[in-house]
Amino acid sequence: MAEHPAYPVGLRLSGRRVVVLGGGQVAQRRLPALLAAGADIVLVSPEATPSVEAMADAGELTWQRRPYADGDLAGAWYALIATSDPEANAAASAEAERHRVWCVRSDDADAATAWTPATGTSEGVTVAVLTAEARGRDPRHTAAIRDAVVAGLRDGTLVAPHHRTRTPGVALVGGGPGDPDLITVRGRRLLAEADVVIADRLGPRDLLAELPPHVEVIDAAKIPYGRYMAQEAINNALIEHAKQGKSVVRLKGGDPFVFGRGMEEVQALAEAGIPCTVVPGISSSISVPAAAGIPVTHRGVAHEFTVVSGHVAPDDERSLVDWPSLAKLTGTLVVLMGIDKIGKIAETLVAHGRSPDTPVALVQEGTTAAQRRVDATLATVAETVRAEDVRPPAVVVIGAVVKAGPESVA
Incomplete structure (x- = not known):
């Protein structure tokens, strides 16, 4: 048998009896795939790892807490033999041979009738x-x-290449905080399959250079019709290209639904009858502080964190933020798009009870090669921004967590 190569085949195990002997690390690695295949799993083992025991407790498999006994493989379609007892493994392998049950052995591949591929x-x-x-x-x-x-x-x-007809539509992809490695796997795959990419200024720009030459890249920051018509113009561009039967990716910074106006785009597409897939992204509100060595929560320091938009000042009638209530919280406050309003924000927080000595961190161009961190307090942050010439995009972190860790994380 060893002189011939194995014949590759995909087993359809849904609803079929699969017996796993041994509840150790091998079983822990192999069980998730068997569960995903829908197998009716019987685990025979006196003991199991905590993860395997949790699967049994959740009802994902049946656990018989005892050693292997002859007859355990009766009626099985497939068996995984992975006990720490060589004699039990050999006996189970022999039983599998008698019952013509395909059998994998973790201790002796030569004695097995099946091998598990990577x-x-x-x-x-x-x-x-x-x-x-x-x-x-x-x-x-x-x-x-x-x-x-x-x-x-x-x-x-x-x-x-796909040899089936692709359904045209739009994928709203959160590109993460800026580092191209921080986009999700699904987002990157959809980007690679796109015909048209409409990209934000804050999206991971380095990924655009990897696109094939035939992909049309539209800079959302330069779409015409003027500043106050920009979102409408973006919506129109998405609809226009999707109606041409193209696969369109709207590449946004961070997460599409965290101050990204993503829902406006979803609504516009829905009204036009265009299917839209939303791919979440890593929000800069948590990833940028982390990249700068700041945990937004920390045991004994902060039990909550709040993310607010600072694109309008606290005294602006358009503001929807309850700044007096935020000042009374003891946790972390993360401000996005607020670097040019941080003076007014700090004054308001202090006026409503937040200590002027509260630590503040300003993280500019977070997760990129140009990242830098500047520390201050609520009392000094306005002057610090001016003196250090801190510019957007920058994330502002306010709270004791600023002092909880090292200044940077590799």
Whole structure:
């Protein structure tokens, strides 16, 4: 048997009995995929890791808390043998052979009738890498090949053309705080498949350079009709290109629904009858402080954090923020788009009870190569912004957490 290569096949285990012998680390790694396949799993093992026990407690599998006994594999379609008892493993393997049950053995691949490939998924496609022979197998090598293929499919560096008709529409993608590595896997894949990309100024610009030449990139900051018509113009551009049957990605900074006017775009597309997919992004409100070494919550320091927009001053009649109430909170206050209003914001917080000595951190161009952090207090922050020439985009963090950690995190 060892002279011939394994025959690759995909098992459809939904609703079918699968027996797992042993509740250790091997079972813990293999069980999630079996559960995802819908298998009816029976675990036979005197003990189990906490994670495996949690699966049993949740009703995801049936756990028989005892050692293996002859007859346990009766009626099984597939078996995973992974106990720490070599004699039990050999006996179970022999039973599997008698009952013609495909069997994987974690301790002896030569004695098994099936091998588990290194697998990964991307957009409904499963990539499975299997070595040709049991002897001399290098699991790290097969895993590395698997990882390279899956990563390429996910980030768009390995593009397989779709031979089915794609449904035109718009994907509203949160690009994260600026570092191109912080966009989600799904967002990056959709970007690689786009015909048109309408990009914000604060989106991860480096990703645009990776797009194929045929992709049309529209700078949302330069769409015509003037400043106060910009959002309407963006909505019109999304609708126009989608109606042409193109796959459109609206690439936004941070998360589309955190001060990103994403819902306005979703509503406009819905009114035009255009399907829209929303892909969440990492918000700068938590990622930028983290990149600067600031936890927005910390045990014994802050049990809550509040994110507010500072694009209008507290005394502006357009402001919807209850600044007096915020001043009474003891947790962390994160202000986005407020660097040019920070003087008024600080004055208002102090006037309503926040200590003027409250620490403040200003993080400019967070997560990018140009990131810098400037510290101050509510009493000094306005002058610090002027003296240090802090400019947007910058995230303002107010609260004791500013002093909770090191000044930066590698």
